[in-house]
Amino acid sequence: MTTDGATGGAVDGAARGPLADLRVVDLATVIAGPGCARYLADYGADVIKVERPPGGDSVRSMGWTDPADGRSMWWKVVGRNKRTIALDLKDPDDLEVMRRLLDSADVLVENFRPGTLERLGLAPEVLHRTNPSLVVTRVTGFGQTGPYKDRPGFATQAEALSGFAAINGEPDGQPLLPPIALTDEVAALVAAFATMVALHSGVGQVVDVNLIESMLQLMGPLVPLYGVLGQVQERLGAGIPYTVPRNTYRTGDGRWVAVSTSAESVAGRVIELIGLGGDPRFADFAGRVAHRDEIDARMAEWMAERTTPQVLDEFEAAHAAVAPVYDMADIAEDPHFRARGAIVEIDGFPMQDVVARLSATPGAVRWVGRGLDEDGDEIRRELDAAD
Numbered sequence: 001m002t003t004d005g006a007t008g009g010a011v012d013g014a015a016r017g018p019l020a021d022l023r024v025v026d027l028a029t030v031i032a033g034p035g036c037a038r039y040l041a042d043y044g045a046d047v048i049k050v051e052r053p054p055g056g057d058s059v060r061s062m063g064w065t066d067p068a069d070g071r072s073m074w075w076k077v078v079g080r081n082k083r084t085i086a087l088d089l090k091d092p093d094d095l096e097v098m099r100r101l102l103d104s105a106d107v108l109v110e111n112f113r114p115g116t117l118e119r120l121g122l123a124p125e126v127l128h129r130t131n132p133s134l135v136v137t138r139v140t141g142f143g144q145t146g147p148y149k150d151r152p153g154f155a156t157q158a159e160a161l162s163g164f165a166a167i168n169g170e171p172d173g174q175p176l177l178p179p180i181a182l183t184d185e186v187a188a189l190v191a192a193f194a195t196m197v198a199l200h201s202g203v204g205q206v207v208d209v210n211l212i213e214s215m216l217q218l219m220g221p222l223v224p225l226y227g228v229l230g231q232v233q234e235r236l237g238a239g240i241p242y243t244v245p246r247n248t249y250r251t252g253d254g255r256w257v258a259v260s261t262s263a264e265s266v267a268g269r270v271i272e273l274i275g276l277g278g279d280p281r282f283a284d285f286a287g288r289v290a291h292r293d294e295i296d297a298r299m300a301e302w303m304a305e306r307t308t309p310q311v312l313d314e315f316e317a318a319h320a321a322v323a324p325v326y327d328m329a330d331i332a333e334d335p336h337f338r339a340r341g342a343i344v345e346i347d348g349f350p351m352q353d354v355v356a357r358l359s360a361t362p363g364a365v366r367w368v369g370r371g372l373d374e375d376g377d378e379i380r381r382e383l384d385a386a387d
Contacts, residue, residue, distance in 0.1 A: 016044035017042070017043040017044020017045075017361060017362070017363050017364065018043050018044060018358065018361035018363075019040055019043040019044040019045040020044035020045070020046070022040065022044075022045040022046065022106045022107065022199070023045070023046045023048070023104055023105045023106050023107075024037050024040050024041070024045045024046065024047045024048070024105065024106065024107040024108075024109060025047075025048050025050060025098075025101050025102060025105045025107070025108045025109070026047050026048065026049045026050065026082060026109050027050045027098075027108060027109065027110040027112075028109050028110050028111040028139060029057045029058060029059070029111060030057070030058060030059050030062075030111075030184070031059065031074075031078055031181050031184035031185070031188065032111065032139050032155075032183070032184040032185075032187040032188050032191065032211060033109050033110065033111035033137075033139040033188075033191065034049070034057065034059070034078045034079070034109075034188075035078055035184060035185060035187075035188025035189075035191075035192075036109050036137060036139065036187075036188045036189075036191035036192045036195060036209075037049070037082065037107075037109045038077075038078055038079075038080060038081065038082070038188070039188065039189065039192035039355060040107070040192060040195065040196075041080065041081035041082050042080075042081055042354045042355070042363040042364070042365065043354070043358075043361075043363035044363065045107075046083070047081065047082040047083065048082070048083050048084075048085060048101060048105075048375075048379060049079060049082040049083065049084045049085070050085055050086075050087050050098065050101070051084065051085070051086050051087075051372055051373070052086070052087070052088055052089070053086040053087075053088055053372070053373070054086075054372075055372075056084075056086065056372040057075070057079070059072060059074045059075050059078055059079075060072050060075045060079075060369075060372070062074050062075075066349060068348065068349070071369070072369075075369040076349055076351065076368035076369045077351050077352070077368075077369070078369065079368070079369020079370065080346070080351070080365055080366075080367060080368050080369055081365065081366050081367060082369070082370070083370070083374075083375035083378070083379060084370050084371065084372060084373055084374045084375050084376070085097075085373055085375060085376040085379045085380075086372055086373035086376055089120050095120065095121070097380065097383065098122070099122070099130075100383050100387075101379075101383065102122070102127055102131060102134065103130050103131050104131075104383070104386060105131070105134060106133070106134065106135065106199065107134070107135045107136075107137060107195055107199070108127070108134060108135070108136045108137065109137045109139065109191070109195070110136070110137070110138055110139070111138070111139040111140060112140075113140065113150060113152065114138075114140060114144050114149050114150065115150075117136075117138075124136045124206050128204050131204070132204045133202070133203070133204045134204045135195055135198040135199055135204065135205060135207060136205070136206045136207065137191055137194065137195045137198075137206075137207040137209065138206060138207065138208055138209065139187060139191050139209045139210070139211075140153050140208075140209075140210050140211070141153010141154060141157060141158065141210060141211050141212065142210050142211075142212055143208055143210040143212075143213065144206075144208045145208075153210070153211055153212075154211075155181060155182070155183035155184050155211060156177060156183075157211070157212070158183045158187075158210075158211035158212040158214070158215045159177050159178065159182065159183055159215060160175075160177075161212050162212050162213075162215035162216045162218075162219065163216070163219050163222060164178075164215050164218065164219070165177055166232075166235070167222075167233050167234070167235055167236075168235065169235045169237070170235060170237045171234060171235050171236060171237065173235070175235070182215075183211050183214065183215050184211070186214050186215060186217075186218065187209060187210070187211050187214040187215075189355075190209055190214045190217070191207070191209040194207045194209055195207055238258070239292065239296075241289070242285060242289065243260065243261055243262045243267070243285065243288075243289075244261070244267075244285075244288040244289050244291070244292045244295050244296070245259055245261055245267075245270065245288075245295050245296060245299045246259060246260050246261060246262070247259060247296055247299070248325060249299055249300050249303040250300070250303060250304065251303050251304065251306060251307060251308045251310075251311050252303070252304050252305060252306050252307050252310075253307045253308055255308040255324055255325070256324070256325040257303065257308065257311055257312070257322055257323065257324050257325060258322065258323050258324075258325055259299065259315075259320075259321065259322050260321045261288075261320070261321070262321075264284070264285065266319070266320050266321060267285070267288065269318045269319060269320050270315075270318065270320045271288075271295075272318075273302075273314060273315070273318045273320065274298055274299055274302040275298065275302070276295065276298055282295065308324060312324070331343070332350075341353055344365050346365055346366075346367060346368050347367075347368065349368050351365065351368070353365060
């Protein structure tokens with residue numbers, strides 16, 4: 001039996017989710033580390049968010065606020081399904097509460113600079129003396145080792161240093177950074193995956209996750225492309241080096257649509273659809289890539305002659321991949337997202353549902369990010385009862 005922070009009562013583990021037998025202490029801040037803990041919480045883990053008083057996690061004051069209560073929308077998402085307690089780890093009494101929490105935990109998630117946990121007397125080897133099976137997931141900018149390990153780590157650095165920014169943007173334009181917290185969200189997923197791998201091992205250990213290498217994984221074959229052939233991918237706007245046509249195009253009614261032809265059979269049907277069929281220059285991937293500008297120009301012309309519904313219908317009839325370019329307003333109204341329940345409302349606050357659907361032991365969004373120290377008294381009582 002575990003305690004459900006939403007009700008304060010005992011709840012059967014199956015009702016909480018498949019990770020209901022796990023206790024996770026979330027000592028991280030902002031998005032990447034707390035995002036890792038959020039994914040575990042979504043599937044039932046008892047995640048206890050530890051924050052430093054008086055302000056707590058800086059994400060509480062970051063970005064847009066919900067007019068209903070003045071709280072950060074970021075916090076409501078990244079703090080969801082977590083219980084909260086405020087602890088000043090420089091205070092000996094609060095530090096002792098932290099140690100007791102970690103003795104009862106399966107996972108610690110932290111994103112201090114390397115060495116900070118050690119200076120607090122909470123080094124992994126110290127924690128393992130009293131809790132040998134503890135998984136310590138450490139999320140940093142550059143990792144626990146290497147010449148950059150002591151640098152402050154932010155997503156922008158990872159997006160620049162991983163090669164991601166260099167390939168984003170128009171060919172004659174500036175390298176572009178993503179307009180969302182892409183690196184943090186990717187690293188959160190990496191950390192959650194790695195944490196579960198470590199838990200499955202049954203061995204207490206340290207999980208070293210960093211932003212820059214999380215983004216490097218997204219580069220796929222670009223690493224061997226340079227290592228083997230000495231080639232560096234250039235910026236192509238919305239294009240991609242090995243598939244043509246693949247781009248965004250404006251239709252006759254002013255909407256944008258995205259097209260992909262990464263399968264040879266699909267590419268052939270699209271080339272036929274836009275009136276270029278039978279030309280041997282466009283018969284394979286290499287030929288289409290060599291004539292990128294000509295194909296893109298014809299595709300743009302073809303799109304401009306049709307409304308968005310016509311484009312979608314003709315592509316569907318050709319069994320080819322196309323999609324309108326959506327913003328959040330479009331997503332909110334789309335019947336597929338609605339049918340899937342991709343957006344859920346908790347106390348009138350909409351947010352993304354869990355990241356993956358499990359048929360037998362599903363996760364759930366149970367509550368939004370709570371107030372600072374909202375569960376502090378309850379958590380302390382649990383610790384006292386366990387002694």
